[in-house]
Amino acid sequence: MEQSELQQLVEEISLQSFNRSFTHNARFNQRLKTTGGRYLLKSHDLEFNPKQLEVHGIEEFKKIIKHELCHYHLHILNRGYRHRDQDFKQLLEAVGGSRYCQIIPGQRRQESIKYLYRCKACGIEYRRKRRVDTNKYACGKCSGKLILK
Template identity: 65%
Template structure:
C-alpha cells in the first residue's frame, strides 16, 4: 500500500464512520517502532506504522486509522482528544476503533532491552530499557537484592 492509497483510505473511513472530512495528510512512517500510529497536534497529520499493515493486515490498519481519527476529529472540535478523556473513549467505542495495536515480534524485546537484572533470592528476571540503581531498588516479588546479569545470556535462555 502506498501513501496515496493510505490517504484515500483515511478519507473514506473519516466520511463513513465520522461523517466529517479529513483535510490533512496521512502517511506511513517507517521510523515508528512501538506504536501503530500517531496524530500530530501541530500539523494535524496522521502517521501510521507500515509494519502493522504488513504483519496484521487491513483490518488492524483500519482499527488504527479509526483510533487516530478519533484524536484528529476531537482535537479539531476542541473536545477531549487524549486517551484518558471520556469524549475519546466514547467516540472510539462508537466507531469501533482499536484501543491498543497488536505487537509485532521483536518490537519490544531485543530492540529495546539493554539491561537485565536477576533477584539473588528468588531468581526473578527483570529486563529494562534503562539502567536502575541497585542500591535503591529490590525485587518486587520477594524484596531480595538485585544483581546485574549478562543480557545476551538472559535473552538466549528465553
C-alpha cells in the same frame, strides 16, 4: 498501498465513520516500530506503520486509522483527545476503532532494565531502570543489604 491510496482511504473512513472530513495529510512512516500510528498535534497529520498493514491486513489497519482519526477529530473540536479522556474512549468504541494495535512478530519492545539487585539475607531480586544507592535503601521484605549483580 501507496501514499495517495492511504490518503484516500483515511478520507473515506473519516466521512463514513465520523461524518467529518479529513483535511490534512496521512502518510506511512517506516520508523514507527511499536505503534500502529500516531497523530501529530502541531501539524494535525497522521502517520501509520506500513508493517501493520502488511502483517495484519486491511481490516485491522482500518481500526488503527479510526483510532488515529479519533485523536484528530477530538483535538480539532477542542475535546478530550488523549487515551485517558472519556470523550476519546466513547468515540473510539462508537466507531469501532482498536484500543491497541497488534504486535508485529519479531518487533518486541526492548526491556529497559539495566540494574539487578539481590538481597544478601533473603535472596529476593529487584530489577531497576535506574541505579539505587545501596547505602540508603534496603530490602523491602527483610531490610537486608542489597548487592548489585
